[in-house]
Amino acid sequence: MQMSLSIQMGALVLALITANARLAAAAPTQAGGKPNIVWIFTDDHGYQAIGAYGGRLKNENLTPNIDSIARDGVVFERAYVGNSICSPSRATLLTGKHSHMNGKFDNRGAFNHDQPQFQKILRESGYQTAMIGKIHLDGAMQGFDYWEVLPGQGRYINPQFITAAGRTEYPGHSTDIVTDRALNWLESGMDASKPFMLMVHYKAPHRNWLPAERIMKEFRKRTFPEPDNLFDDYTGRGTAARGQDMTIETTMTMRSDLKVTEGSERAAYLAEHKPVGKDLIRWKYQAYMQDYLGCVAGVDENIGRILSYLKESGLDKNTVVMYASDQGFYLGEHGWFDKRFMYEESFRTPLVARWPGVIKPGTRNRDLVQNIDFAETFLDIAGAPIPADMQGRSLLPLLKGETPGDWRKSLYYHYYEYPAEHSVRRHEGVFNGRHKLIRFYGVNVPDGEEWELFDLESDPSEMKSVYADPEQAGTVKALKVELERLKKHYAVPPEDGGLEIRQGNQRRGNSAALGTLKFTFKRGAVPNNQAPYLSGRGLELSAEFTYNGHDGVLVAQGGASEGYSLWLKGGIPQWSVNRSDLGVTIAGRDKLLPGKHTLSVTHGKDGVAALKLNGEEIARGSVGGGFGVQPNDSLSVGVDSGSPVAEYGRANNYPDVIEQVRIEMKP
């Protein structure tokens, strides 16, 4: 008995040694044998435009190199994002947290670079870290040994880059240049004695979809299959799908998006054939696909260059190569381009990875994964510590083909950027791999909220919400419970309370005859025609909020020349007013204690303002009169969107709960 057990254990140990030896043999001579990571990230690359994902474009041979990564490794068929838009997705990539935790809700607010990010930990763990290309987070990068990033969206042609040393410009196409810079770092920038994390972030295929000349020539001759729902009329869904502004038909522009310029071949075609109605939409779709897919082909060609370099240098054997996009994109589905919605094409994102000796070639993974998982995965691959407050899970076991038994069964999603370009309303939701429950909320949604439910099994294109179907009552109930569970799990702040605007003494103006407006509100601006009409008046304002040590804007209206802002700086309440370009701030003296507070302001027509904390006056001052001309920027809660009223530094987005804001205009 004793003997036989020890023999069995011996065999087990031997098997483990053999497995380790196989891995060790594959590793090159870098310090500790830790794997390198090459993370390739694009902007707006829909999974439909990748051969390995199948779909209607699978026979177009658009992505042979991405497909080769998939063939050598794994395709994640159910990879999703938490907030389908550029900057927030990148903030999640670096922090491993949902937007409400990293403070980057939308493309406009500032990103707090001082917060923990995976690359800082990776670097402390002996990795060298490099970031090249589009990051779309203003301000100096932290935690990278080397960084060279596009300013904002960056340019397609002759792109500029920001580095720690200043700006440089390179002639050529952005996709080619980002690759050149990455290969340059691999060849002559990095320290070969250390493992590395290289992030290669392409701008392409972001709008306005401008491929390199050599590719454009070829793609302008091609035609591509249309989606079945190119002519979607949005019956079967609610206000949000109908009210968006992202259709190929109406929103896509001839000049900038489709490059119909004087003397161009496209202009000549339109002049000769004069397509209208569906024919025009079809023509626009083809022109869009030629340019968008041309950008995709350019990315893929450049990924081929990276893969070749890794192979020729021998680095490929101990390098994990991962490819993903910041979110998906509509390629004519629902008649749309752009992203933002929790509907499948933009909620999902491509994710493929190769890692010789670890990932079994040809793996198709169906687990629910999300972009909150990326940061932890990098740390886990590197054997670095994972902070407890990161919100994802490492994909390392999945890469090894060993999905943990307690892997997540549902995903949380939340989109915030409204009102904004493309007019996609704020929404949150839950997806369990089959059913998707979405809650649209806020201004201009009937009753303050509107729900949709889709069964992806019977309705994969999400054409008909079955939320009101009595047969779905049980599913709806269960998913609402699950949504609440997820919100608790991810520490989503309780819904901000209401916003109430009482418009006294209405005059003819953009807000005339509105009376009392009540919004169930969550972060961002109200439509300008519903904002208080300030001109020549005073106001009374109060904000109930929870203070947890964070600064930010509680409520603001207007901008640098006219407007006001109630905000916190170093925990001290501030009332800033701009009137005819003159700025005055009155401030309390003491830092707030953690907990719930009410700040209220009386700002008279005589220009005298009083600031009260929990009913006690803490400051008083004068700006010489009531408000001046009506500002262009609207009213925003929890953030000062648009032109800032005050110099907030990084303290713009208020990260904690705002229970209630009341504003009453005084004649």
Ligand code: CA
């Ligand atoms: Ca994007």
